[in-house]
Every structure is written in structure tokens, then in C-alpha cells.
Amino acid sequence: MVYANELIIFIHIAKTGGTTLRGILDKQYGSNSLFMYAHETFENLNSEDKLVNMLKSHINNVKSISGHFGFGMKYNGIDTPLLYLMDTSRNIVYISILRNPVERLFSQYHHYKRNNWIDFDITFEKFVKQNLYIPNYQTLCLSGTNIPNLEIAKRNIIKHFALVG
Template sequence: MEATKKIAKDIQKKLIIFTHIPKTAGTSVRHILMQQYGENAVFMFYDDPTVTTKNADELLNELRGYFRYLPAINNQKFNSWVKLRVISGHKPFGIHSLLPVNNFHYITLLREPIERVISFYYHIFGRTEHSLDYLISCKQSIQFDNLQVRMLSGVGWKVPYGNCSSKMLEQAKYNLIHYYTFGIQDRFAESLEIFSKYLGLSQVQIVAENVGVNKPKSSCIDQETLHLIAQQNLLDIELYQFAKHLFKERQIQCRSVD
């Protein structure tokens, strides 16, 4: 119990890096963080998540554009000069290595992989003439290919479509254990409880943001398409099962933080 309390207090002193996996209720979490820390304390990357991850200089320049009083040099203590509490965006694990930050902690939300792919399709492609199975078959978007493993392992979009590996899966599991406080999208209230305890949030107001409309559940999708999604996301499915078990363990630990 005491060890868990110490971990929570330690996390609350660190810069929070939010790995926002698309279509996992991450926009709602980001708004909660803005409510808690203030809008000026949350930096959000706005670029397209399908492009190559920016290098260190580009990231720092973007930060400087947001915090105009950020010093021109890369000082290890830059975080004490600005009121930056959270960095958020569709960026894979590893941003900490590109920034002059020593004390950091990652958070994220995961989602059942098949539901996430369906949600992404209707959010981006739902008004097009192309079917979901067609877009997956022609490898239209990297978001159809084990995106959660890609982001949590840190490889992001550097690995070509269809080339995700078991090594990437194991790295994602390792990072989830050692670097992340995380939640599960379909257990959102319980996830916020964990975030609140470990991040020191208070009086959290749940805000539904960027919610898909007119999106069918997986039970309404034909079996052939569901099978195609599953085959394309086997590593994500295994990661999600692993995360659900780990989430239960974290819930037990969370109850000891009072």
C-alpha cells in the first residue's frame, strides 16, 4: 500500500506524455487534463498521425511556437520555466527521448481492436463509396494494421504495412508495464478512477468528445469483414487481452491509494 502511494506521488511530479491512440476516447481524456491543469499547461501536436514522426528539432520548434518564452537552448530544466504539465498527441512511445526532459510518465487508453478499426473507418471513410473490407484489402491506411502495438512499442509508422512482429508486441507489453498508467475505453469510468488516483486529479467531469455517430457495432458487421479485421490485427488483439489482465491488477493496486 505504501509503495503504491509513493508511486502515485512520484508520478504527480512528472511531465505527463499522453499517447493518444486514435478512436479510443482520447479526446475526452485530453479535455479532462485541460480542465485539471489548464489549457496552457497541455501541449497538443496537431499534425496528421499518418505522417512520419517528427525529429527532435522539429518537435522542439513546435513546442517553442506554442510556448514563446521557451529558451532557445535545450536546457534540461526547461519544464520548470514553463507551466507545461502534459504533452498530448497521436505520437508513439518515445517522445521523451526527443525532448530535454528527465522526469516523465506516459498515459494512454486502449480499445478492443476490432471495434477501434470499425470506429476509425466510419470516422474517416464512412461517407465514401469504399467498403471497409476493400480499404483493408488494399492497405489503405496504417491505422488498420495493429496500430496499438505500433504506438505503444514505439515503432509508429516506420514499419511498413503488414510487417508488425511479435518482437514489437513484446516491446509494447514491456512499455505498458514499465512506463504507462493506462485505461480501457469500454471501462472509461473505472479508467478515470485510476488516472485520478495516480495523477492526482480531482472532481473529474466526464466530457464526451469526438464521439462517432451512426456507427454500427461489430455485431452488425458481416463475419467475413470481421475476420479480415481480426487477421490484420492479431498482435493488437493479443496486446488488448494482456492489457485487460494488467488493468485488473492495477485496479487492485489503485484501491490501496487513499
């Protein structure tokens, strides 16, 4: 199914294969039609208003927004999901990819080690026991809340998602 006028929001949950899906969106719609929501882009925009204004300047000119955020474009440190603070006449369609949680966590562990975000000698067991990760991260992203909420995540998937792979 091709969505002609909808705004496709791709919740790219880290370590689930989302970079591949983002590449498919790029080929389908062209890189000028995509807005890549990167944490680094917003680090210096330290207020809700600045974040909303930046997104407003893009939201009607792109086909898809993708990035590491939660449902409604929930941004870490901002209580209200950003899409709730903007007016858009476009229908919003969500897509995302999930992965076996243990496999995703193991991949995240190795990613952290490769990027020196944790000490190289930390074992996977210690990584888990010391909570050096966000528990129930996939549920957190799909619920768009400050704490993981499985019921809200399931409701969001049923009501708002065109694809969860």
C-alpha cells in the same frame, strides 16, 4: 494518484476515446498547462532539430503533452522518438486508452468516409483488404518503433505507464 512534478505524456491513439481523456486533463490542470501535439503544428517543421526546438520551448512549462504520436513521442517520418533527443529533469509518466482493435478499425473506417479521406463507396471489407489503414496501430503507438512490436509495447506499458484504459 496525483502526479505533482511529472510530465504526463498522453499517447492519444486515434478512435479510442482519447478526446474525452484530453478534456479531463484540461479540466484537471487547465488548458495553459497542456501542450496539444497536432500533426498540423509540425507539418512545416521538416527537420528533427526544428521539432525538438519547438518541443523544448514547451516541455518545462506544461503539465501534459498529448497527441497522435508513439511512445517517446515517436513522430511519423522521424526515426528517433523526440523525447530521446531532449534533456528534461522531470519524470515522465505515460497514459493511453486502448480499444478493441476491430471496433477501433470500424470507427476509423467511418471517420475516413466522413472526412472524404477514402471514396464513399468503399466497403469495410475493401478497406481492410486493400490495407487502407495502418495494421496493428495500437501496438505501433505503444512500442514507439517503426513497425509494430508487441513485446516492446508490453514492456513499455509495464515500465512506463501509469494508466492504460
